[in-house]
Amino acid sequence: MPQPHWQHLEHGADIGVRGCAASLAEAFAQAALALTALVTAPGGIVEREAVTIECREADPELLLYDWLNALVYAMATRGLLFGRFQVAIEGDRLRATAYGEPVDRARHQPAVEVKGATMTGLEVRRSAQGEWSAQCIVDV
Amino acid sequence: MDLGKLEALSEHSWRIPAHGSMRVPGVIFASRGLLEAMDDKVYQQTCNVATLPGIVDAAYAMPDAHWGYGFPIGGVAAFDAEAGGVVSAGGVGFDISCGVRLLHTGLAEDDIRGAQRALADALFRDIPAGVGSHGALRLGAAAMEAMLRGGARWAVEQGFGSPEDLELIEEQGCMADAEPAQVSPEAKRRQRDEMGTLGSGNHYLEVQRVVRIYDERLAQAFGIRQGDIKISIHCGSRGLGHQIGTEFLRRMAVAANGFGIALPDRELACAPIASALGQQYLGAMRAACNCALANRQIITSLARETFARLLPRARLSLLFDVSHNTCKRETHRVDGRPRELYVHRKGATRAFGAGHPSLPPAYRAAGQPVLIGGTMGTASYVLAGTEAGMTLAFGSACHGAGRAMSRHQATRLWNGERLRDELAARGVLIRSPSWRGVAEEAPGAYKDVDAVAQVAELSGLARRVARLEPLVCIKG
Numbered sequence: 001m002p003q004p005h006w007q008h009l010e011h012g013a014d015i016g017v018r019g020c021a022a023s024l025a026e027a028f029a030q031a032a033l034a035l036t037a038l039v040t041a042p043g044g045i046v047e048r049e050a051v052t053i054e055c056r057e058a059d060p061e062l063l064l065y066d067w068l069n070a071l072v073y074a075m076a077t078r079g080l081l082f083g084r085f086q087v088a089i090e091g092d093r094l095r096a097t098a099y100g101e102p103v104d105r106a107r108h109q110p111a112v113e114v115k116g117a118t119m120t121g122l123e124v125r126r127s128a129q130g131e132w133s134a135q136c137i138v139d140v
Numbered sequence: 141m142d143l144g145k146l147e148a149l150s151e152h153s154w155r156i157p158a159h160g161s162m163r164v165p166g167v168i169f170a171s172r173g174l175l176e177a178m179d180d181k182v183y184q185q186t187c188n189v190a191t192l193p194g195i196v197d198a199a200y201a202m203p204d205a206h207w208g209y210g211f212p213i214g215g216v217a218a219f220d221a222e223a224g225g226v227v228s229a230g231g232v233g234f235d236i237s238c239g240v241r242l243l244h245t246g247l248a249e250d251d252i253r254g255a256q257r258a259l260a261d262a263l264f265r266d267i268p269a270g271v272g273s274h275g276a277l278r279l280g281a282a283a284m285e286a287m288l289r290g291g292a293r294w295a296v297e298q299g300f301g302s303p304e305d306l307e308l309i310e311e312q313g314c315m316a317d318a319e320p321a322q323v324s325p326e327a328k329r330r331q332r333d334e335m336g337t338l339g340s341g342n343h344y345l346e347v348q349r350v351v352r353i354y355d356e357r358l359a360q361a362f363g364i365r366q367g368d369i370k371i372s373i374h375c376g377s378r379g380l381g382h383q384i385g386t387e388f389l390r391r392m393a394v395a396a397n398g399f400g401i402a403l404p405d406r407e408l409a410c411a412p413i414a415s416a417l418g419q420q421y422l423g424a425m426r427a428a429c430n431c432a433l434a435n436r437q438i439i440t441s442l443a444r445e446t447f448a449r450l451l452p453r454a455r456l457s458l459l460f461d462v463s464h465n466t467c468k469r470e471t472h473r474v475d476g477r478p479r480e481l482y483v484h485r486k487g488a489t490r491a492f493g494a495g496h497p498s499l500p501p502a503y504r505a506a507g508q509p510v511l512i513g514g515t516m517g518t519a520s521y522v523l524a525g526t527e528a529g530m531t532l533a534f535g536s537a538c539h540g541a542g543r544a545m546s547r548h549q550a551t552r553l554w555n556g557e558r559l560r561d562e563l564a565a566r567g568v569l570i571r572s573p574s575w576r577g578v579a580e581e582a583p584g585a586y587k588d589v590d591a592v593a594q595v596a597e598l599s600g601l602a603r604r605v606a607r608l609e610p611l612v613c614i615k616g
Contacts, residue, residue, distance in 0.1 A: 008548060010546040010548055010549070011207065011546055012179050012181070012206045012207035012543050012545070012546060014209070014547075015546060015547050015548065039271060062390070062393075062394070065390065066390075069386050072382075072386075073326060073330065073383070076330050076379050076382075077329055077330055077332075077379075079272055102272075103271055103272035105270065105271070105272050105573050109573075109574050109575065109576060110270065110271035110272060110340075110573070110574055110577075111271075111340075111574050111576035111577040111580060112271070112340045112341050112547075112574070112577055112580065113270075113271045113339060113340040113341065113616075115234040115235060115382040115385075116234045116382050116383075116385060116386040117386075118209040118210075118230075118234070118389070118407055119209070119210075119230070119389060119393060119405075119406040119407040119409065120208075120209035120210065120405070120407045122406065122407075137209055139209065139233070139234045139235070139382075139385075140340075140341050140547070
């Protein structure tokens with residue numbers, strides 16, 4: 001199975017995020033990295049702060065929607081960028097820690113502000129080879 | 141887009157016959173050229189909108205339409221509450237009441253020739269733009285409530301501008317029936333430090349010059365002369381609107397089954413207008429409209445301060461302020477009788493014709509100014525709504541050029557700093573906190589705005605009045 005990875009999806013006006021991994025939780029973590037990468041390169045973010053995020057939802061696609069939007073909210077209200085995510089999903093419950101630092105406009109050169117994760121292209125599935133992918137279009 | 145699936149109604153309007161679960165046909169306003177270049181997703185999304193309960197006449201797509209989420213960007217659809225019609229959070233979008241405000245300056249091109257660089261630097265310093273920027277205001281609970289009820293009127297009461305400004309804003313600066321209680325604490329928190337900020341993406345403040353007049357009579361009515369310097373502000377309801385969109389989209393998507401609504405795409409999430417959820421959304425959405433109106437009023441005030449310092453002869457007054465992501469209750473004649481409809485315009489503006497009672501007295505004989513936003517290097521347009529347009533798509537027209545390619549494609553083709561230098565060589569000064577953001581918003585990533593404006597006129601949606609080109613662009 002390939003290593004956990006993320007990618008951006010082409011969309012006419014906006015852009016999509018997709019995370020892929022052997023576990024659902026890691027696919028969610030990778031999708032979150034893709035979200036950060038819309039704004040700045042995740043590798044350039046120093047881990048100075050940790051934020052705990054919890055979501056509860058039985059539908060895995062709505063859980064992804066909630067997870068990404070919880071991150072958008074945390075980024076917007078705390079002025080943070082996150083470069084690493086630890087995610088655990090048990091049943092309908094997601095518990096995560098996002099590690100990052102306050103936006104430094106000179107160093108991070110943030111390209112765009114994410115308005116929200118949308119339900120367009122919202123999809124969580126497992127391939128025949130057992131790999132999870134978690135994706136949606138985000139409004140920027 | 142495959143033209144084989146469409147019936148030509150005229151040279152510039154095309155019908156998608158109702159098929160499958162569509163309740164009404166789709167209508168796309170476009171030239172053959174624009175249509176051929178249009179994403180197939182616009183076809184699919186227009187068809188999807190046509191399946192929603194209570195939709196009246198047709199699902200419309202404007203000449204700048206492109207792939208959105210749920211609705212196409214450039215989509216217009218009206219719903220009748222009495223016929224089981226719906227209100228859709230996806231049909232308004234996340235950036236509720238995003239819009240364009242155009243200001244006169246009283247200056248001509250020669251007046252700012254030597255001051256262009258200083259003006260660009262000062263506006264960039266004075267107007268918060270981009271990720272991580274904050275406004276000077278921090279709203280407490282009572283001020284937040286008053287702002288969400290009062291819109292630009294509240295901003296004027298706080299000293300941002302004068303009462304005369306309000307007459308030339310859609311809804312006279314205040315959207316009625318806003319319900320701040322329906323706005324979540326999270327949405328209010330997200331807005332706390334964001335009043336008077338431009339945001340990012342395609343939002344901007346531009347200093348523009350009028351390069352062409354198409355209709356002297358209308359231009360005179362709007363106070364536009366060749367060579368005039370104008371200021372264009374494009375932004376919306378910031379974090380508050382984004383959060384309201386996020387929350388209600390989810391609530392409506394989950395509730396749709398219970399309402400017996402089969403959604404072809406979850407992003408079309410909607411609720412009957414007559415339901416509690418529909419009413420809650422309308423109350424919150426109208427509060428977000430007020431947030432956007434207040435935001436553009438504050439930014440206007442910041443621009444006035446900058447101009448007063450650098451070019452004290454300037455007098456910044458409103459030409460008009462119109463939103464392009466809204467759902468509004470309006471009366472339209474359908475089959476000869478007036479009906480109260482909830483008109484969704486997502487990436488589309490109102491374009492009311494002469495004589496409409498909602499128009500400011502100054503423009504009642506001319507029609508409503510329609511403001512089409514630009515793309516840094518290319519032009520913006522002022523159009524005027526027409527009486528004929530009232531029957532074409534509920535008095536609506538396009539809002540911008542519309543994207544022609546994705547952000548990724550744009551960053552592969554352009555480099556932000558090089559683009560800045562190229563535009564500077566052409567006399568357009570760009571200031572932005574993010575060069576990658578500038579590359580993503582490269583003028584070439586958009587459709588040909590001249591073609592879009594021309595088709596808006598040829599299809600009868602609105603008349604061209606003037607073309608403006610940027611001299612300074614502050615990009616979020």
